[in-house]
Amino acid sequence: MKTFATLSAFSAFGASLLAAGAALLALSAPARAAADLELWRLDCGSVMVKDLSSFSDTFAYAGQTRTLTDSCYVIRHGADYMLWDTGLPAALIGKAPDLTQPLAPSLTVDIPAQLQKIGIKPEQIGIVGISHNHFDHLGQASTFSKATLMIGAGDWQSLHENPLPFGVMPALVQPWMDGKAKVDPVAGDRDVFGDGSVMMLSMPGHTKGETALLVHLPKTGPVLLSGDVVHFEEQIANNGVPPFNIDRAESLASMDRMNRIARELNARLVVQHDAGDIGKLPAFPASAR
Ligand SMILES: [Zn+2]
Numbered sequence: 422m423k424t425f426a427t428l429s430a431f432s433a434f435g436a437s438l439l440a441a442g443a444a445l446l447a448l449s450a451p452a453r454a455a456a457d458l459e460l461w462r463l464d465c466g467s468v469m470v471k472d473l474s475s476f477s478d479t480f481a482y483a484g485q486t487r488t489l490t491d492s493c494y495v496i497r498h499g500a501d502y503m504l505w506d507t508g509l510p511a512a513l514i515g516k517a518p519d520l521t522q523p524l525a526p527s528l529t530v531d532i533p534a535q536l537q538k539i540g541i542k543p544e545q546i547g548i549v550g551i552s553h554n555h556f557d558h559l560g561q562a563s564t565f566s567k568a569t570l571m572i573g574a575g576d577w578q579s580l581h582e583n584p585l586p587f588g589v590m591p592a593l594v595q596p597w598m599d600g601k602a603k604v605d606p607v608a609g610d611r612d613v614f615g616d617g618s619v620m621m622l623s624m625p626g627h628t629k630g631e632t633a634l635l636v637h638l639p640k641t642g643p644v645l646l647s648g649d650v651v652h653f654e655e656q657i658a659n660n661g662v663p664p665f666n667i668d669r670a671e672s673l674a675s676m677d678r679m680n681r682i683a684r685e686l687n688a689r690l691v692v693q694h695d696a697g698d699i700g701k702l703p704a705f706p707a708s709a710r
Pocket of ligand 1: 555557558649694
Protein backbone atom coordinates (compact mmCIF):
# COMPACT_ATOMS: atom_id res chain seq x y z
CA MET A 422 0.00 0.00 0.00
CA LYS A 423 2.78 2.33 0.99
CA THR A 424 4.68 1.47 -2.21
CA PHE A 425 1.56 2.14 -4.26
CA ALA A 426 1.11 5.53 -2.56
CA THR A 427 4.75 6.38 -3.28
CA LEU A 428 4.35 5.26 -6.89
CA SER A 429 1.18 7.34 -7.26
CA ALA A 430 2.96 10.33 -5.79
CA PHE A 431 5.80 9.74 -8.26
CA SER A 432 3.47 9.41 -11.22
CA ALA A 433 1.55 12.51 -10.13
CA PHE A 434 4.89 14.32 -9.86
CA GLY A 435 5.86 12.96 -13.29
CA ALA A 436 2.58 14.07 -14.78
CA SER A 437 2.97 17.55 -13.38
CA LEU A 438 6.53 17.68 -14.77
CA LEU A 439 5.20 16.66 -18.18
CA ALA A 440 2.48 19.29 -17.96
CA ALA A 441 5.03 21.92 -17.00
CA GLY A 442 7.23 20.78 -19.90
CA ALA A 443 4.33 21.01 -22.31
CA ALA A 444 3.51 24.50 -21.05
CA LEU A 445 7.13 25.56 -21.55
CA LEU A 446 7.12 24.12 -25.07
CA ALA A 447 3.91 25.97 -25.84
CA LEU A 448 5.52 29.19 -24.66
CA SER A 449 8.63 28.74 -26.78
CA ALA A 450 6.85 27.43 -29.91
CA PRO A 451 6.01 30.12 -32.49
CA ALA A 452 2.31 30.95 -32.27
CA ARG A 453 2.34 32.45 -35.76
CA ALA A 454 -0.13 30.02 -37.26
CA ALA A 455 -2.75 31.06 -34.69
CA ALA A 456 -2.92 34.72 -35.69
CA ASP A 457 -5.56 35.60 -38.28
CA LEU A 458 -3.78 38.31 -40.26
CA GLU A 459 -4.67 40.53 -43.19
CA LEU A 460 -2.68 43.34 -44.83
CA TRP A 461 -3.89 46.17 -47.08
CA ARG A 462 -1.77 48.72 -48.92
CA LEU A 463 -3.21 52.26 -48.91
CA ASP A 464 -2.45 55.19 -51.22
CA CYS A 465 -0.90 57.88 -49.03
CA GLY A 466 0.32 60.23 -51.78
CA SER A 467 3.38 60.79 -53.90
CA VAL A 468 6.46 63.01 -53.87
CA MET A 469 8.07 64.33 -57.06
CA VAL A 470 11.85 64.58 -56.64
CA LYS A 471 13.32 67.26 -58.89
CA ASP A 472 16.90 66.01 -58.63
CA LEU A 473 17.28 62.38 -57.59
CA SER A 474 20.94 62.93 -56.73
CA SER A 475 19.58 64.55 -53.54
CA PHE A 476 19.07 60.92 -52.45
CA SER A 477 22.73 59.93 -52.94
CA ASP A 478 25.82 61.07 -51.02
CA THR A 479 28.00 59.49 -53.75
CA PHE A 480 26.61 61.68 -56.55
CA ALA A 481 24.65 58.87 -58.18
CA TYR A 482 21.47 59.60 -60.18
CA ALA A 483 22.68 63.01 -61.44
CA GLY A 484 20.16 64.61 -63.77
CA GLN A 485 17.42 62.11 -62.89
CA THR A 486 13.96 62.99 -61.63
CA ARG A 487 11.66 60.48 -59.95
CA THR A 488 8.18 60.27 -58.49
CA LEU A 489 8.33 58.44 -55.20
CA THR A 490 5.13 56.86 -54.01
CA ASP A 491 3.96 57.33 -50.42
CA SER A 492 2.29 54.25 -48.98
CA CYS A 493 0.55 53.29 -45.74
CA TYR A 494 -0.64 49.89 -44.60
CA VAL A 495 -3.44 48.45 -42.47
CA ILE A 496 -2.86 45.23 -40.58
CA ARG A 497 -5.76 43.26 -39.10
CA HIS A 498 -4.65 40.95 -36.29
CA GLY A 499 -7.77 39.06 -35.25
CA ALA A 500 -10.14 41.85 -34.19
CA ASP A 501 -7.34 44.40 -33.71
CA TYR A 502 -6.27 46.96 -36.30
CA MET A 503 -2.88 48.58 -36.71
CA LEU A 504 -1.98 51.33 -39.15
CA TRP A 505 1.62 51.36 -40.42
CA ASP A 506 2.65 54.92 -41.36
CA THR A 507 0.13 57.69 -42.01
CA GLY A 508 1.44 59.30 -45.22
CA LEU A 509 1.22 62.92 -46.27
CA PRO A 510 -1.02 65.51 -44.54
CA ALA A 511 -4.64 65.51 -45.77
CA ALA A 512 -4.41 69.32 -46.24
CA LEU A 513 -2.57 68.56 -49.53
CA ILE A 514 -5.72 67.10 -51.14
CA GLY A 515 -6.87 69.25 -54.06
CA LYS A 516 -3.62 71.22 -54.25
CA ALA A 517 -1.36 70.99 -57.30
CA PRO A 518 2.21 69.94 -56.43
CA ASP A 519 4.65 72.88 -56.40
CA LEU A 520 7.12 71.68 -59.00
CA THR A 521 9.55 74.52 -58.27
CA GLN A 522 10.38 72.79 -54.96
CA PRO A 523 13.08 70.07 -54.68
CA LEU A 524 10.40 67.78 -53.16
CA ALA A 525 6.82 68.28 -54.40
CA PRO A 526 4.30 66.24 -52.40
CA SER A 527 0.72 65.58 -53.52
CA LEU A 528 -2.25 63.62 -52.20
CA THR A 529 -5.59 62.67 -53.80
CA VAL A 530 -7.33 60.60 -51.10
CA ASP A 531 -7.11 60.45 -47.30
CA ILE A 532 -6.85 57.36 -45.11
CA PRO A 533 -10.41 57.41 -43.59
CA ALA A 534 -11.97 57.40 -47.10
CA GLN A 535 -9.95 54.28 -47.93
CA LEU A 536 -10.73 52.62 -44.60
CA GLN A 537 -14.43 53.17 -45.26
CA LYS A 538 -14.14 51.11 -48.46
CA ILE A 539 -12.93 48.12 -46.44
CA GLY A 540 -15.44 48.61 -43.62
CA ILE A 541 -13.05 49.97 -40.98
CA LYS A 542 -13.90 53.00 -38.86
CA PRO A 543 -11.00 55.29 -37.85
CA GLU A 544 -11.76 54.63 -34.15
CA GLN A 545 -11.14 50.90 -34.72
CA ILE A 546 -7.43 51.63 -35.30
CA GLY A 547 -5.90 50.77 -31.93
CA ILE A 548 -2.23 51.15 -32.88
CA VAL A 549 -0.59 53.71 -35.14
CA GLY A 550 2.88 52.33 -35.91
CA ILE A 551 5.30 54.80 -37.45
CA SER A 552 8.44 53.80 -39.34
CA HIS A 553 10.06 57.16 -38.50
CA ASN A 554 9.27 60.76 -37.63
CA HIS A 555 9.37 62.47 -41.07
CA PHE A 556 6.38 64.51 -42.29
CA ASP A 557 5.56 62.10 -45.13
CA HIS A 558 4.97 59.31 -42.56
CA LEU A 559 3.24 61.30 -39.79
CA GLY A 560 0.91 63.31 -42.07
CA GLN A 561 -2.47 61.92 -41.03
CA ALA A 562 -1.57 60.47 -37.61
CA SER A 563 -3.76 62.93 -35.67
CA THR A 564 -6.87 61.52 -37.38
CA PHE A 565 -6.30 58.47 -35.15
CA SER A 566 -5.66 60.31 -31.89
CA LYS A 567 -7.39 57.61 -29.79
CA ALA A 568 -4.77 55.07 -30.89
CA THR A 569 -1.50 54.18 -29.17
CA LEU A 570 1.42 55.68 -31.08
CA MET A 571 4.26 53.17 -31.50
CA ILE A 572 7.45 54.86 -32.73
CA GLY A 573 11.18 54.21 -32.36
CA ALA A 574 12.33 55.65 -29.01
CA GLY A 575 15.07 57.70 -30.73
CA ASP A 576 12.51 59.24 -33.08
CA TRP A 577 10.13 60.07 -30.24
CA GLN A 578 13.03 61.84 -28.52
CA SER A 579 13.92 63.71 -31.76
CA LEU A 580 10.39 65.15 -31.94
CA HIS A 581 11.34 67.15 -28.82
CA GLU A 582 14.72 68.43 -30.09
CA ASN A 583 15.58 72.07 -30.70
CA PRO A 584 16.44 72.72 -33.47
CA LEU A 585 14.37 69.96 -35.07
CA PRO A 586 16.16 67.54 -37.41
CA PHE A 587 15.38 67.63 -41.17
CA GLY A 588 11.82 66.60 -42.06
CA VAL A 589 10.53 66.39 -38.46
CA MET A 590 7.21 68.19 -37.72
CA PRO A 591 5.95 67.58 -34.15
CA ALA A 592 2.62 69.36 -34.89
CA LEU A 593 1.58 66.31 -36.91
CA VAL A 594 1.53 64.23 -33.70
CA GLN A 595 0.24 66.99 -31.39
CA PRO A 596 -2.24 64.79 -29.43
CA TRP A 597 0.64 62.56 -28.31
CA MET A 598 3.04 65.49 -27.79
CA ASP A 599 0.41 67.03 -25.47
CA GLY A 600 0.00 63.78 -23.52
CA LYS A 601 -3.64 63.42 -24.62
CA ALA A 602 -3.02 60.01 -26.16
CA LYS A 603 -0.76 57.06 -25.30
CA VAL A 604 2.77 56.86 -26.71
CA ASP A 605 4.76 53.63 -26.69
CA PRO A 606 8.37 54.51 -27.57
CA VAL A 607 9.95 51.36 -29.02
CA ALA A 608 13.57 50.65 -28.06
CA GLY A 609 15.17 47.90 -30.17
CA ASP A 610 12.88 45.32 -31.80
CA ARG A 611 9.28 44.84 -30.65
CA ASP A 612 6.83 41.95 -31.01
CA VAL A 613 3.72 44.12 -31.45
CA PHE A 614 0.99 41.58 -30.57
CA GLY A 615 3.14 39.22 -28.45
CA ASP A 616 2.78 36.23 -30.78
CA GLY A 617 5.63 36.87 -33.25
CA SER A 618 3.23 37.71 -36.09
CA VAL A 619 4.07 41.43 -36.40
CA MET A 620 7.52 42.77 -35.49
CA MET A 621 8.85 46.32 -35.47
CA LEU A 622 12.56 45.96 -36.29
CA SER A 623 15.14 48.56 -35.28
CA MET A 624 16.86 49.96 -38.42
CA PRO A 625 18.52 53.25 -37.38
CA GLY A 626 20.45 55.48 -39.78
CA HIS A 627 17.85 57.34 -41.85
CA THR A 628 16.66 58.67 -38.49
CA LYS A 629 17.74 57.77 -34.95
CA GLY A 630 14.76 55.50 -34.34
CA GLU A 631 13.90 54.23 -37.85
CA THR A 632 12.07 50.88 -37.90
CA ALA A 633 10.88 48.41 -40.53
CA LEU A 634 7.83 46.15 -40.09
CA LEU A 635 7.84 42.38 -40.56
CA VAL A 636 4.39 40.79 -40.99
CA HIS A 637 4.10 36.99 -41.05
CA LEU A 638 1.03 36.44 -43.23
CA PRO A 639 -0.32 32.86 -43.01
CA LYS A 640 -0.83 32.35 -46.78
CA THR A 641 1.36 34.99 -48.45
CA GLY A 642 4.33 34.38 -46.14
CA PRO A 643 6.53 37.04 -44.54
CA VAL A 644 6.24 40.60 -45.84
CA LEU A 645 8.90 43.15 -44.86
CA LEU A 646 7.81 46.80 -45.08
CA SER A 647 10.99 48.86 -45.49
CA GLY A 648 10.16 52.17 -43.83
CA ASP A 649 12.79 54.52 -45.31
CA VAL A 650 15.77 52.18 -44.76
CA VAL A 651 15.90 52.64 -48.54
CA HIS A 652 13.67 54.84 -50.75
CA PHE A 653 13.88 52.86 -54.01
CA GLU A 654 15.17 49.50 -55.19
CA GLU A 655 18.42 50.82 -56.77
CA GLN A 656 19.54 51.96 -53.30
CA ILE A 657 19.78 48.28 -52.31
CA ALA A 658 22.02 47.34 -55.25
CA ASN A 659 24.41 50.29 -54.84
CA ASN A 660 24.30 50.84 -51.06
CA GLY A 661 22.74 54.24 -51.66
CA VAL A 662 22.61 56.60 -48.69
CA PRO A 663 20.83 59.98 -48.91
CA PRO A 664 23.00 62.85 -47.55
CA PHE A 665 20.18 63.85 -45.17
CA ASN A 666 20.34 60.54 -43.28
CA ILE A 667 21.33 60.95 -39.60
CA ASP A 668 24.16 58.37 -39.67
CA ARG A 669 25.88 56.86 -42.74
CA ALA A 670 27.43 53.82 -41.01
CA GLU A 671 24.17 52.93 -39.27
CA SER A 672 22.29 53.38 -42.56
CA LEU A 673 24.53 50.81 -44.25
CA ALA A 674 24.31 48.42 -41.30
CA SER A 675 20.51 48.65 -41.29
CA MET A 676 20.32 48.07 -45.06
CA ASP A 677 22.49 45.00 -44.55
CA ARG A 678 20.21 43.75 -41.76
CA MET A 679 17.04 44.36 -43.77
CA ASN A 680 18.35 42.58 -46.86
CA ARG A 681 19.63 39.62 -44.84
CA ILE A 682 16.28 39.23 -43.07
CA ALA A 683 14.49 39.31 -46.44
CA ARG A 684 16.87 36.62 -47.75
CA GLU A 685 16.82 34.37 -44.66
CA LEU A 686 13.02 34.39 -44.38
CA ASN A 687 12.43 34.51 -48.14
CA ALA A 688 10.30 37.54 -47.29
CA ARG A 689 8.62 39.83 -49.79
CA LEU A 690 10.50 43.12 -49.35
CA VAL A 691 8.24 46.08 -50.09
CA VAL A 692 10.17 49.36 -50.47
CA GLN A 693 7.50 51.76 -49.30
CA HIS A 694 8.48 54.74 -51.51
CA ASP A 695 9.19 52.71 -54.67
CA ALA A 696 6.27 52.88 -57.13
CA GLY A 697 7.69 49.71 -58.69
CA ASP A 698 6.93 47.77 -55.50
CA ILE A 699 3.20 48.62 -55.43
CA GLY A 700 2.49 45.45 -57.39
CA LYS A 701 4.11 43.26 -54.70
CA LEU A 702 0.84 43.44 -52.72
CA PRO A 703 -2.74 43.05 -54.00
CA ALA A 704 -4.29 46.24 -55.43
CA PHE A 705 -6.56 48.00 -52.92
CA PRO A 706 -9.22 47.20 -51.79
CA ALA A 707 -7.97 43.61 -52.05
CA SER A 708 -5.80 42.40 -49.16
CA ALA A 709 -2.93 39.99 -48.68
CA ARG A 710 -3.77 37.08 -46.33
ZN1 LIG B 1 9.65 58.91 -46.42
